[in-house]
Amino acid sequence: MVVRSTATGHELTAPVFYARGRNERPLAYIQANVHGAELQGNAAILALFDSLEKENLRGSAILVPRVNPVGANQQVGDYVAGVYDFHSGSNFNRGYLFLTGPSRAAITASYVDVDSFAVANLSSSLSEIRDGFRDVLRAALAAARAEGEKYGLDARVEFALAIQEMAVEADVVMDLHTGDRAPRYLYAPEGAYAASRAFGIPFVLEIPARFGGALDEASFVPWHDLAEAFIRNGRTDVPRMVDAFTVELGSMNMFSLSQGTEDARRIASALRYYGVLEGEPDNPSGRIVSCSVNDYRSINSPIGGLVDPVVAPGTPVRKGDLLARMVDPARCRSTPPKLEDAVVEVRAPEDGVVLLFHAASSIPRGVRLVSMMTNLRSL
Amino acid sequence: MVVRSTATGHELTAPVFYARGRNERPLAYIQANVHGAELQGNAAILALFDSLEKENLRGSAILVPRVNPVGANQQVGDYVAGVYDFHSGSNFNRGYLFLTGPSRAAITASYVDVDSFAVANLSSSLSEIRDGFRDVLRAALAAARAEGEKYGLDARVEFALAIQEMAVEADVVMDLHTGDRAPRYLYAPEGAYAASRAFGIPFVLEIPARFGGALDEASFVPWHDLAEAFIRNGRTDVPRMVDAFTVELGSMNMFSLSQGTEDARRIASALRYYGVLEGEPDNPSGRIVSCSVNDYRSINSPIGGLVDPVVAPGTPVRKGDLLARMVDPARCRSTPPKLEDAVVEVRAPEDGVVLLFHAASSIPRGVRLVSMMTNLRSL
Amino acid sequence: MVVRSTATGHELTAPVFYARGRNERPLAYIQANVHGAELQGNAAILALFDSLEKENLRGSAILVPRVNPVGANQQVGDYVAGVYDFHSGSNFNRGYLFLTGPSRAAITASYVDVDSFAVANLSSSLSEIRDGFRDVLRAALAAARAEGEKYGLDARVEFALAIQEMAVEADVVMDLHTGDRAPRYLYAPEGAYAASRAFGIPFVLEIPARFGGALDEASFVPWHDLAEAFIRNGRTDVPRMVDAFTVELGSMNMFSLSQGTEDARRIASALRYYGVLEGEPDNPSGRIVSCSVNDYRSINSPIGGLVDPVVAPGTPVRKGDLLARMVDPARCRSTPPKLEDAVVEVRAPEDGVVLLFHAASSIPRGVRLVSMMTNLRSL
Amino acid sequence: MVVRSTATGHELTAPVFYARGRNERPLAYIQANVHGAELQGNAAILALFDSLEKENLRGSAILVPRVNPVGANQQVGDYVAGVYDFHSGSNFNRGYLFLTGPSRAAITASYVDVDSFAVANLSSSLSEIRDGFRDVLRAALAAARAEGEKYGLDARVEFALAIQEMAVEADVVMDLHTGDRAPRYLYAPEGAYAASRAFGIPFVLEIPARFGGALDEASFVPWHDLAEAFIRNGRTDVPRMVDAFTVELGSMNMFSLSQGTEDARRIASALRYYGVLEGEPDNPSGRIVSCSVNDYRSINSPIGGLVDPVVAPGTPVRKGDLLARMVDPARCRSTPPKLEDAVVEVRAPEDGVVLLFHAASSIPRGVRLVSMMTNLRSL
Numbered sequence A, B, C, D: 001m002v003v004r005s006t007a008t009g010h011e012l013t014a015p016v017f018y019a020r021g022r023n024e025r026p027l028a029y030i031q032a033n034v035h036g037a038e039l040q041g042n043a044a045i046l047a048l049f050d051s052l053e054k055e056n057l058r059g060s061a062i063l064v065p066r067v068n069p070v071g072a073n074q075q076v077g078d079y080v081a082g083v084y085d086f087h088s089g090s091n092f093n094r095g096y097l098f099l100t101g102p103s104r105a106a107i108t109a110s111y112v113d114v115d116s117f118a119v120a121n122l123s124s125s126l127s128e129i130r131d132g133f134r135d136v137l138r139a140a141l142a143a144a145r146a147e148g149e150k151y152g153l154d155a156r157v158e159f160a161l162a163i164q165e166m167a168v169e170a171d172v173v174m175d176l177h178t179g180d181r182a183p184r185y186l187y188a189p190e191g192a193y194a195a196s197r198a199f200g201i202p203f204v205l206e207i208p209a210r211f212g213g214a215l216d217e218a219s220f221v222p223w224h225d226l227a228e229a230f231i232r233n234g235r236t237d238v239p240r241m242v243d244a245f246t247v248e249l250g251s252m253n254m255f256s257l258s259q260g261t262e263d264a265r266r267i268a269s270a271l272r273y274y275g276v277l278e279g280e281p282d283n284p285s286g287r288i289v290s291c292s293v294n295d296y297r298s299i300n301s302p303i304g305g306l307v308d309p310v311v312a313p314g315t316p317v318r319k320g321d322l323l324a325r326m327v328d329p330a331r332c333r334s335t336p337p338k339l340e341d342a343v344v345e346v347r348a349p350e351d352g353v354v355l356l357f358h359a360a361s362s363i364p365r366g367v368r369l370v371s372m373m374t375n376l377r378s379l
Helices: A040-054 A114-120 A126-151 A155-167 A193-199 A215-232 A257-273 B040-054 B114-120 B126-151 B155-167 B193-199 B215-232 B257-273 C040-054 C114-120 C126-151 C155-167 C193-199 C215-232 C257-273 D040-054 D114-120 D126-151 D155-167 D193-199 D215-232 D257-273
Strands: A002-005 A011-013 A017-019 A027-032 A060-064 A172-179 A184-189 A203-207 A243-251 A289-292 A296-300 A305-309 A315-317 A322-327 A343-347 A352-357 A368-373 B002-005 B011-013 B017-019 B027-032 B060-064 B172-179 B184-189 B203-207 B243-251 B289-292 B296-300 B305-309 B315-317 B322-327 B343-347 B352-357 B368-373 C002-005 C011-013 C017-019 C027-032 C060-064 C172-179 C184-189 C203-207 C243-251 C289-292 C296-300 C305-309 C315-317 C322-327 C343-347 C352-357 C368-373 D002-005 D011-013 D017-019 D027-032 D060-064 D172-179 D184-189 D203-207 D243-251 D289-292 D296-300 D305-309 D315-317 D322-327 D343-347 D352-357 D368-373
Touching: A002 A155, A017 A040, A027 A040, A027 A155, A040 A060, A040 A172, A040 A243, A040 A257, A040 C305, A040 C322, A114 A126, A114 A215, A126 A155, A126 A215, A126 B296, A155 A215, A172 A215, A172 A257, A184 A193, A184 A215, A193 A243, A193 A257, A215 A243, A243 A257, A289 A368, A296 B126, A305 C040, A322 A368, A322 C040, B002 B155, B017 B040, B027 B040, B027 B155, B040 B060, B040 B172, B040 B243, B040 B257, B040 D305, B040 D322, B060 B155, B114 B126, B114 B215, B126 B155, B126 B215, B155 B215, B172 B215, B172 B257, B184 B193, B184 B215, B193 B243, B193 B257, B215 B243, B243 B257, B289 B368, B305 D040, B322 B368, B322 D040, C002 C155, C017 C040, C027 C040, C027 C155, C040 C060, C040 C172, C040 C243, C040 C257, C060 C155, C114 C126, C114 C215, C126 C155, C126 C215, C126 D296, C155 C215, C172 C215, C172 C257, C184 C193, C184 C215, C193 C243, C193 C257, C215 C243, C243 C257, C289 C368, C296 D126, C322 C368, D002 D155, D017 D040, D027 D040, D027 D155, D040 D060, D040 D172, D040 D243, D040 D257, D060 D155, D114 D126, D114 D215, D126 D155, D126 D215, D155 D215, D172 D215, D172 D257, D184 D193, D184 D215, D193 D243, D193 D257, D215 D243, D243 D257, D289 D368, D322 D368
Parallel strands: A027 A060, A027 A172, A172 A243, A184 A203, A203 A289, B027 B060, B027 B172, B172 B243, B184 B203, B203 B289, C027 C060, C027 C172, C172 C243, C184 C203, C203 C289, D027 D060, D027 D172, D172 D243, D184 D203, D203 D289
Antiparallel strands: A002 A011, A017 A060, A184 A243, A296 A368, A305 A322, A315 A352, A322 A343, A352 A368, B002 B011, B017 B060, B184 B243, B296 B368, B305 B322, B315 B352, B322 B343, B352 B368, C002 C011, C017 C060, C184 C243, C296 C368, C305 C322, C315 C352, C322 C343, C352 C368, D002 D011, D017 D060, D184 D243, D296 D368, D305 D322, D315 D352, D322 D343, D352 D368
């Protein structure tokens, strides 16, 4: 799959692997590393190579590690700056096309009217609906590609299409990311409780069916919109037929093959839930807490300075608990200087779970220092 | 004005100059260099220092050169990468708060309901409306700042507020930018013909009253929305009371004090139109062509390679005219190699004016190579 | 201390703290964070603020945390790219002036001829030699600054001078760095065994008296050269009067105040050795191994890919031991794909201690993957 | 030619073209774009494709446009930061191996002792000397490659070897660069007057036979050292048998096929001088001035700010002439503000020719603002 053609004419490609089981469907699409420094998903996919062989593959899977060589090679100095495209400033996971609604990346030709489709398919079977709607989505992506021809296809759209043309085929989509400094956690469609539990990941952020540009949204929201359209038009037996997850596998810049085996185990359990693998999903080994993404809040750094985290990511906290110390030695103005003058404490503004610290230990003021789940419930 | 506090605790500031005339109003707000490598507006403002002194200053002006030290100092190697914030990927001119509508940067507390205001002010005088609505906008910005306190103010919002808190005071706003490689051109609110003519700039892009995040939009759209709300509520004599322009002063990375004198002359003419300076605006010296921003189209590079422009920015072209050659030596595959094999021609897909070439002469595929005005009319 | 003046005219400064003890000398100069992402030294200095107060300060100390705001703010995306100056490509720790020899950054006026000084001071007392030679070095730095005036002082020289003008005053210099992913280790002048032991840091790299541009070299080599010159001219009782160390405090991008207390304890022990603090240095708690920097070898990555470290930094290994796996999923070419095809093993080319892994877990081919001490001895 | 293997396993290659004439020798090696944003040499090479066909090719030529895809793709924002390697900070034109002397990039195995060779070849014919010494250089490069195998070849050495393995074969080497903002000029070996005149380029910087890491030096200095060794050993008829030039073709980020035709004409004239093409070189159309690189002096910016150049690059100036204005609006502190307060004038510290301005119009303090030739003579 060609992801970008560089200024020197080199084609940057991602390797695409097809694992064909006894049936073509259910089909899973699993990719990793769309953000350049979020590496662990590659280990998970490599471990899946082995586990899919060993397990009983009932459906099929498309596996794409290293899906974004553009981001992965944006290395300046030691580290990779892989979230935003150096050419366009775009977050690589915010430019997907929203086929059933107006999108920032919108291309008129690619708009799909779910109500028209529902009205025309009120008496179709569920499998006719599934196949027919997928045909319509496929046609919308083709139209977007065609529309790009007169004025040249924008590199961001080319990137989105390369991925969406594969993902649109799938019944379940998993986009493997990592947090900055974080435990495993999951973005799941609101209400997908059983599926979320199948992953056995302890923290779940529930996303409503609205569009912010990410692949999970681009994959499941059109099918949600379709189900809603059927309801609006009087037919209530059409479920959302595609689910999609952003799976956060620990911290940025971490890569471990042995952890990858663990991660693959979690994903395989979810694939059993979706019938891609034979068998039953695992029971989660511990409590799973969830909250709405609307209750997932970021605390911005109150000063520019060094970050000394006080709690580990994944820790429950109470309002007022100390989360981190921000440290700026230039704040020491007494003689002799005192360490304590350099410190500004950051405390929890409410109860919740600290999920994530900024990847860097030195940050400007006003940057996401900590992200917290609030208004928790058990899943 | 503090624009950013760095990780080492240094405050990056922009210099703010007040030119107080005989009256406080009309008040102009003029800033330059919000994108780090777009320099010429600074020369224009410096030249205005002298011309405001010489001309008869009836109203007042706030002048802010070098408004964005963050962007201006994003220098990697020789050049400045000043459009997108290295920390957040955000375009520095897309994060302003949209006070009368839902915005990406939206902060609930800062929403202003124009219909409520219109209904409450159906019998107010125009000057009561102007002062009252400005009070409401000011309060909305204050609310946004206050709302940031619980979780810390996001650096992007801090940047937007620092500028909008000044710009909201103004009757006319001018944001001085440059194109990539381009002549002088102007983004003007749709219908602001006389004002646009006062600048005497030969190319005008007309922007509808919708919001994409830029300062000109953030400044005039709320007042447009207010006027529309009055119309909806039965009062038709309330005009849009604030105008805002993005003034593009030539090419990126160009800086000339002598050209700045010319640019200041154009701005002074517009300030006379708005009554900030005494006297009549100049008559434009030549034809002014305009089109809607919806008809301002970008041609993306068909291959990655070197760019050999064939027409100068600002040139009218016909459909099919050769605009540029894209050159990739690796395409030469015959022996002996031939220059012509390296070349992919880029031709105009329709009639129009070539306004802009990419700043770099070496670009990947799918990047904005040329931007063209189409469906032109004379202003 | 002004370190840089930006393009927008902002002066980037480093905070300088003087801890004055009962006597002016011995004087220690301690700085941290000359490389932008090497943060832990700041925690050590802050902890020293408190411990110097509590301990009996016999001499004095200059403490400069955050010495390089230029490097610390070179943040692109999440991480800091703080080793090389974005403007000049220069390693911030390779541009110091070599006053007693030819240097890359050489400025003719600043050359100090140690033999002339030795000949003229054959019958001086040791303290006259120490004071006299420091005067000469000081004058050489002043000459370098003066010479810059005709053509403007180069920013790299300005940076070097700002630091060297302070460090030249000291009897012992400590430059606090970190490795990439590493334990605590120490660069010490060849032969400075007792001093090295005083730090109690388990790994020591011994540097000969040659010049590569680093601050430790720039600080002690002139005094070494002086001692050698006296010997050449027949006087053998003049020791090297200044020592300098690069102290590596763990991994890049790590910052911990509590670890800083530990680090300060190690530094305080060394300061007791040098008589800056009253009392005896601690005995090292474990074995200290050392090797020459000439036996400190880097293994470059054999392929571009992901890095899965197998041994922890600080681990002794035998020739042939597996150190890391490099992983490139695109190497899987069989159907079905196999994890093992993606892996290239990296094994120890000889016996030694693995000291350091690259900071990033995704690197191109030919980049320092692992650094190893070889030809070890106990100190 | 593979130049780099990325972290995602993609091989970045440069296209290599061989133009075989009637004889294998004399052989020219011509490359372009080793610095990522120095583009015009590519146009020259493409134009040479055509002119070598038309002219009578007596010897042969290796032509490598786009020799450095690593540098060319280091694009951040609009522009290319292509001088320093993002991974190592290294200037791409400073890492070549110095085979006959100690070099920074030195690899012990690759050292060639010219005196031993001279002594062993005192009675050899000139052509035996030429072929024999080239064999020795070739072997030294092979040894460097072999030595890299135990610990993995450093990416910088891999880059240098890929180029030097081709360039070592040549009788004349041309490395096509550009200045920042500059006219055409030439770096030529000291004393190569006739060859320099053959290029017809108006400004020549003469480089002595010492090594700073650039390709021209790496190519001709070993042959210079050989000639000197013969003289030291009593044989005076052995000339320097290889010449090498850095040809600066105008300004950074400029690319023009039509200018490329002009540039190819200049290079073809030099190729006639060296017998690669049949016929006589052109007579220069105007005066050629030269100076030693030791008299090529840089003026560093006295303040951080905007740059308003006053003279065009290539202009002769007298001591005290105004060269540029540096402009920082924040320096305006009076009320009302005055343009003149923002300006710091930069004047010529001596007579000479202004050859080059910084590529950017906004720079920090202490950065190369202007470079001037001084102590000129006519060639």
